[in-house]
Amino acid sequence: MCQGSGWDDVTxxxxxxxxxxxxxxxxxxxxMQKEEVSCLISIVSKNDESYMFHTPxxxxxxxxxxxxxxxxxxxxxxxxxxxxxxxxxxxxxLAVEQYGIEGIVTGAVLSVYQATRIQKICDxxxxxxxxxxxxxxxxxxxxxxxxxxFEVLVSGVFSAPFDETWLGKRIDAEALRLLRxxxxxxxxxxxxxxxxxxxLVTDAPFFVKKIVxxxxxxxxxxxxxxxxxxxxxxxxK
Amino acid sequence: xxxxxxxCYRPGSLGEDEFVRPIADxxxxxxxxxxxxxxxxxxxxxxxxxxxxxxxGTPLKDNLFAEKPDFFTWIPEHSVPVLGICxxxxxxxLAYGGRIIENPEIGMTVVRALVPGDPIFCENEWTAYELxxxxxxxxxxxxxxxxxxxxxxxxxxxxxxxxxxxxxxxxRNTWVVERFLNTFVRDGKEQ
Numbered sequence: 502m503c504q505g506s507g508w509d510d511v512t513x514x515x516x517x518x519x520x521x522x523x524x525x526x527x528x529x530x531x532x533m534q535k536e537e538v539s540c541l542i543s544i545v546s547k548n549d550e551s552y553m554f555h556t557p558x559x560x561x562x563x564x565x566x567x568x569x570x571x572x573x574x575x576x577x578x579x580x581x582x583x584x585x586x587x588x589x590x591x592x593x594x595l596a597v598e599q600y601g602i603e604g605i606v607t608g609a610v611l612s613v614y615q616a617t618r619i620q621k622i623c624d625x626x627x628x629x630x631x632x633x634x635x636x637x638x639x640x641x642x643x644x645x646x647x648x649x650x651f652e653v654l655v656s657g658v659f660s661a662p663f664d665e666t667w668l669g670k671r672i673d674a675e676a677l678r679l680l681r682x683x684x685x686x687x688x689x690x691x692x693x694x695x696x697x698x699x700x701l702v703t704d705a706p707f708f709v710k711k712i713v714x715x716x717x718x719x720x721x722x723x724x725x726x727x728x729x730x731x732x733x734x735x736x737x738k
Numbered sequence: 739x740x741x742x743x744x745x746c747y748r749p750g751s752l753g754e755d756e757f758v759r760p761i762a763d764x765x766x767x768x769x770x771x772x773x774x775x776x777x778x779x780x781x782x783x784x785x786x787x788x789x790x791x792x793x794x795g796t797p798l799k800d801n802l803f804a805e806k807p808d809f810f811t812w813i814p815e816h817s818v819p820v821l822g823i824c825x826x827x828x829x830x831x832l833a834y835g836g837r838i839i840e841n842p843e844i845g846m847t848v849v850r851a852l853v854p855g856d857p858i859f860c861e862n863e864w865t866a867y868e869l870x871x872x873x874x875x876x877x878x879x880x881x882x883x884x885x886x887x888x889x890x891x892x893x894x895x896x897x898x899x900x901x902x903x904x905x906x907x908x909x910r911n912t913w914v915v916e917r918f919l920n921t922f923v924r925d926g927k928e929q
Contacts, residue, residue: 535752604799604866606752613867613909617845620798625843629799630754634759636908648842 514539514603516593518619519573523646523653523672524582524692526610526633526702529569533707539600541566541573542592545624548580557656557727560703561712565702568710568735574599579715590622597626599609604629610637611694639691643677654714657699657727662687665721668728672700701730708720710735740772741783741791742925743885745825747802749776754798757795760798760821764915765792766801770923774795777809777829788838790819792915794828795906798869801825805833814898819922821915822902824870827893830902831874833855841889845867849891849905851884857915859892866891866905868883873904 515532517539519525532538543562552644566573576592578585596602605623609616609632616632634642646653653672655663662683670676683689689697704711716732742888746753758774765772775783777793796803802823803809810833815821822830828838849866852857866886873889876882884892891904899922907914 513752520809531755537749608832613846620844624798627799629797631756633752635754635756636763638763648741689844 513604514600514602515598515604515631516540516574516600516616517544517606518589518608519543519562519566520608521558521701522608522656523651523700523702524583524610526565526608526640526651526705527646528606528608528633529571530705530707532631533622537694538571538606541569541571542594542605543573543575543579544585544589544592544597545575546580546585547577548585554618557699558730560702562730563734564712564735565715568704568708570709572600578692580678586618589679591624593622593626593628597628601635602628604631606631606633608632608633608634608658610639610692611690614636637642639679639694640709643680643691646672647674647677650704651702651710652720654701654703656696656701657698658721659725659726660687660689660695660697660699663698663724663726665719665726666721668721669717701728704738708738709738710718712736739775739787739789740770740919741788741792742772743780743791743826744774744776744804745794745800745829746776747800748781748883751800751842753797753800756797757825757906761792761794761915764908764912766891768916768919770782778802780782780804780809780812784898785816785818790821790919793820793822793829793902794823795826795869798842798871801828801871801918803829804838804872804920813900814821815913817899819899819918820901822900825906827874827902827904828870828872831876831880831881834879836877838872838874838882840871841866841872841905842871843886843888847886847888847905849884849886851885851892853881856883856894856913856923858894864911866911867909868905870904871920874902 513536578588599712713736789920797894810829880893
């Protein structure tokens, strides 16, 4: 941390654990408002059932980084439980070496499993650890995403009652209204923190450019589906 | 008015989102008005409006507050109810002349109550989320109410309306904040 004469002079160089979903994008946004985001760190898991790392459309994180104009460090893991934590630690160490980061930011909302493991890695590496969405009011947060102009697409559904029309759907006011209904009726979490859905962000207020999806496909069966972007490009806003 | 004291290293830091805002949400959901104040700006508060103070936690690496105990000398001098959370517990023990020692915990742990009949800590045992580098060593002016295998987890002052917990109640134990407010603050709810 670089500390000058007053609080306004203080800046901290941070790396964001970045999946490309709404939580890590919003965490990046919050971190940029208060500190310096030096890089994104994207863990590409070869295991679709990874305990730690979001997987649908993880291949788009480099494009998102380009749209944000923030460097990205991509690191591939086999996605084996606990072993992937070794890979995560290695990826963070590389980010320290390459970008001089002093801390890590995550998009953890409720997951003690995720938060605990990342806190321990940061502690072992002597890094700060921030979770700016920790226990955030989920309704307020989802409304914020819409009000502030985040373009959030549903990239995966993994529980009832989500049908295939949700795949690729933008989370707008009508989608949020339905999610609120589902939360009451089916007990889903509004943010998908319970693993009910995954998201992909194609634009946000702090994006310098936006992502345009050129080609996609959806695969769906029995309340389980993925919206996979096959081709996309960065475009002027 | 409930004051949420931000103990992070500077006002408006990223730590406020993680350690103050979730407590603010609990207070708001209990029906109380609140204000967030950085610990270095305590003097700016109108004490006649303050019904209780909650000293919030900080990131694991953020322990600057412990190097500035002079900012917490007001605590024993006022009769306002105080709840310290994690870093807040450490600030409290320093304010009352105790000390802190390095004893880190990260993650869930089992907490066991030691004293029956307390209005806040009624359960015999619960699991709690820990995130601290240091823990408190308390003098005889505090009653130890609960502990984990690692350290003291909950205390109350012998005579002052002062409580503190080492664990983070925003994770699965919001009842700590709710019972504290319901026990000590009866006239601050929004109509």
